[in-house]
Amino acid sequence: MYAATGMGQGRMGLEIYRYPGGDRVLPTLSSKVYCQDNTKWYAELRYNYEKEETFASSVGKTFLWEGDWSYAVTPVAGVSVGKLQGVSLGMNGRLLHRAFELTSSVQYGVCPGRREKNLFSWWELNWQLSEHMYMGCTVQQLCSFDTRNIWEPGVQMGVAIKGWSMPLYIFHPMDGGRFFVLGICREWKK
Numbered sequence: 245m246y247a248a249t250g251m252g253q254g255r256m257g258l259e260i261y262r263y264p265g266g267d268r269v270l271p272t273l274s275s276k277v278y279c280q281d282n283t284k285w286y287a288e289l290r291y292n293y294e295k296e297e298t299f300a301s302s303v304g305k306t307f308l309w310e311g312d313w314s315y316a317v318t319p320v321a322g323v324s325v326g327k328l329q330g331v332s333l334g335m336n337g338r339l340l341h342r343a344f345e346l347t348s349s350v351q352y353g354v355c356p357g358r359r360e361k362n363l364f365s366w367w368e369l370n371w372q373l374s375e376h377m378y379m380g381c382t383v384q385q386l387c388s389f390d391t392r393n394i395w396e397p398g399v400q401m402g403v404a405i406k407g408w409s410m411p412l413y414i415f416h417p418m419d420g421g422r423f424f425v426l427g428i429c430r431e432w433k434k
């Protein structure tokens with residue numbers, strides 16, 4: 245989690261997530277690199293996000309408001325190559341108010357010429373407990389042409405130190421389908 249001030253600054257980051265077991269919605273290791281310049285143009289590169297062995301890229305423009313309630317909305321369009329080849333439209337969002345942060349990422353992908361479409365979303369609501377600790381709830385959702393709609397609720401806690409954050413997600417914490425996601429993320433302000 246990062247402070248609301250400076251949301252419009254140029255920034256770049258790296259996110260890597262490990263899905264132990266590899267039998268869940270997403271592959272066992274997913275990564276994303278992103279960059280936003282001072283004019284608020286945004287670009288990201290992803291690997292294993294949409295599907296295993298798939299590279300994807302998206303570009304968009306960030307619209308934001310900074311104040312007591314700060315928000316940023318970034319509509320994006322992109323392409324993917326690999327096991328999933330297609331185009332996508334999506335939106336990244338972020339809302340900050342005092343010690344609370346709501347983030348979301350929604351993406352709809354289509355593979356022209358094939359019967360593959362998918363809708364993926366990830367939502368997090370976090371509460372900043374202290375300068376270096378946060379916790380919250382999260383949900384990921386996948387709806388694909390060839391599978392049923394899958395909703396996976398969870399909780400998370402994390403540590404953030406000097407631009408690094410290390411979240412631990414526990415999905416389905418109250419039932420037998422429980423699984424963990426470990427992350428390491430870094431963001432640099434320009």
